[in-house]
Amino acid sequence: MSTLRDYVQQIENLGRFRQSAPYKPCLLLAVIQLIEHGDIHENKIQLSPNLIDAFTKYTAKFPDWKGKIYNPFYYLKNDGFWYLYPNVNRETQLNSLGRRIPSSIRRLRELIAYAYLDEPFFNLLTQSHEREIIRQAIIEKYFPDRRQAIENVIREEQQIGEHRQLLIQEVTEYPFSYQVRSEPVEAENPVRRTAFRREIMHWYNYTCAVCQLRVVTEEGKSITDAAHIIPFHISYNDDIRNGISLCKLHHWAFDQGLISLNENYEVKVSRLISEEGPAEWRFSNLHNNLICLPQNEILYPAQDALAWHREKVFRE
Ligand SMILES: [Zn+2]
Known part of the structure; x- marks a missing residue:
């Protein structure tokens, strides 16, 4: 051996x-x-x-x-x-x-x-x-x-890895909670942002929860974003349960309040939406569709976060 x-x-x-x-x-x-x-x-x-x-x-x-x-x-x-x-x-x-x-x-x-x-x-x-x-x-x-350059990457990646551990710990040890805060937005923290994105992409397998599109480039770039259900600048909340993987189109629609999710994780489409174009691309086709979710139920989007989105963002 x-x-x-x-x-x-x-x-x-x-x-x-x-x-x-x-x-x-x-x-x-x-x-x-x-x-x-x-x-x-x-x-x-x-x-x-x-x-x-x-x-x-x-x-x-x-x-x-x-x-x-x-x-x-x-x-x-x-x-x-x-x-x-x-x-x-x-x-x-x-x-x-x-x-x-x-x-x-x-x-x-x-x-x-x-x-x-x-x-x-x-x-x-x-x-x-x-x-x-x-x-x-x-x-x-x-x-x-080039030792320094390589070790910098390793160190940065280790920080991201540690932050990911904290995100998982949060889910397994604490119920979801959020506070809407009034302080100014903290300086952008790339470790935090990358850790959140990696976790969401990991659990949703780079797939849009709403339309199930999965597109990845040769450089590893993906069509999906790690979207915050309650936006980060409002909640400062990177809990995985405040996240969902959405393609660029459905991320935009979600942030604009044109779509939301009900208690059963089904898509709700705003009645105020006005759309034209090929039928298969229309938002109205998504109405009542069950989204795709992580395998483990504890990672599902939090009901409190979805309720906040329906109340504050969704244009019913
Ligand atoms: Zn999509």
């Missing part, structure tokens, strides 16, 4: 394919980060928006790098600890690819369900001490001149 030392050695000898930029180490740092924050909790590494987002955060520190994630995600299979698990009936196609790597995330997702690591390697990464040794080995080997 391979030991920590063996894996560190393997990582220090990652193959490079024509490019000099270390995309593979950036992907490994992203995977380590997602394991650290519980976004990856089993040995299945999906080409998910949060993985792409994390990868992009590291590569963004190097403006001259133009690499896309599908490159390292595919080629790490040559390094002895990373394997690709094909989708049903795609095994032959995947095996016959060789060096003709699919040149889009979409194509790669059609072929690959997920990547997975050597089981002992994955287990090492779930333990904080060993994880840190591996992470430091990556930085030491591939980013000796």
Whole structure:
């Protein structure tokens, strides 16, 4: 069985394919980060928006790098600890690819369900001490001149991760409550904002609760916003139960009071709405539709927040 030392050695000898930029180490740092924050909790590494987002955060520190994630995600299979698990009936196609790597995330997702690591390697990464040794080995080997930039990303991500823990704790330990406050808005806090967004996107899987649209770009950007039910500037409330995932269109309509939600999480459409255009896009079609909700009921939008929205914002 391979030991920590063996894996560190393997990582220090990652193959490079024509490019000099270390995309593979950036992907490994992203995977380590997602394991650290519980976004990856089993040995299945999906080409998910949060993985792409994390990868992009590291590569963004190097403006001259133009690499896309599908490159390292595919080629790490040559390094002895990373394997690709094909989708049903795609095994032959995947095996016959060789060096003709699919040149889009979409194509790669059609072929690959997920990547997975050597089981002992994955287990090492779930333990904080060993994880840190591996992470430091990556930085030491591939980013000796850019240590500061990489460590800044890690530190910022750890702050976001800690804030996410607090948001979850709030839900599991306290009933939802809010106060409408009169003080001026606090200075924008990117850690707070990102933590809230990540939690909402995690539980709603980047899907609009109202129309179920899920659109994600190759850079991990999504059509959905983490919307506050009682706006943040009024409630200062980042409780996950004051949040909902909405596409740009339905976020706007929700904030304008053109749609709201009843006690049964069904869409209410304002009678004052005036709309024209293709029938399938009209708000009136949404009336009484049940929205899609997180799997766990404790994360559902709070009834108090929805009641506030119906009373103060909705144009019945
Ligand atoms: Zn929508």
